[in-house]
Amino acid sequence: MKKDYPVPAGYLERETEVKKSRFIARVAPVGSRDELKDWLEKAHQDHPDARHICWAYQIGRPGSAAEAGMNDDGEPSGTAGKPILNVIQHKDMGDVLVMVIRYFGGIKLGAGGLVRAYAGAAESVLSEVGRIVHKPVKAANITMGFADEQPLRHWCDVNAAELESISYGSSVTARVLVPEDQMQTFTAFCDSHKLNYRFET
Structure with missing residues (x-):
């Protein structure tokens, strides 16, 4: 069984400034590449004039993530996406996307300055976002x-x-997401109440 792991409790945005460049960091929970694309599209819609929108993400359990990726979006290679991903990994969080939107302030920061700025922006938002524990579930x-x-x-x-959905007809049908560690309790409950249940595969 997969272990429980912390994921962001929701969306959060924080802004920092380094030598007149604005760095707007956003964190969002993501469980798939489609969700990742949606968040990135929203960032581009919200900030069409930004010089760079750099990001990194990790889906799955920290330390053995099923999928991870990063993008420097035109910044020198390794100065944006990688520092953001390093902070995500250090925070031991899964199913997470961090985007950092940069408005250039006219002063070049240099490679070391960029690494510090992007890592700092990611740190500012990840240290404040709430955490919830992701528990593997089965749908019934x-x-x-x-x-x-x-x-x-x-x-x-x-x-x-x-209780994800419920509908009423001649009988009541419901779809329930059951934590994997509650499966036996759930089946015992259904059996005792003579409920018909079927787990989705």
Whole structure:
């Protein structure tokens, strides 16, 4: 079983200034390349006049991330994306994207100055963003009677499961995201209430 690991609790933005250059750092939780593209597109829409939008990301568990990447976006190679990724790895956080938007202030910073500025911007936002623990989950589809909805909602609240969707017809159908460490409790609950459930593969 995959271990739990910290991920950003949400989106956060922080701005720093180095020798008149503005560095706007954004952190966002990402679980796929599509989400990564969406966040990058938004950054380009929000800041069409920025000189550089550099970024790094890591998806999966820190230390053995399934996927990681970085981009210097025109800055000298290794002076932007890599320092950002180094800070992400040092923070021991997964499923995370950090973008740093730079408005050039007219004073060149040099390679060492750029590394410090981008790492500092990433540090400023990552040190402030909240963390939540990512727990591996399994999705289950449940069919039940109307009287069973409230007990199921209560079970989800108590056991940190997420009632993702519910629909009403001749019976009630629900999709629940069950933490992997609560699987046995969940199946016992369903069996005791005679609920039909099926795990998605």
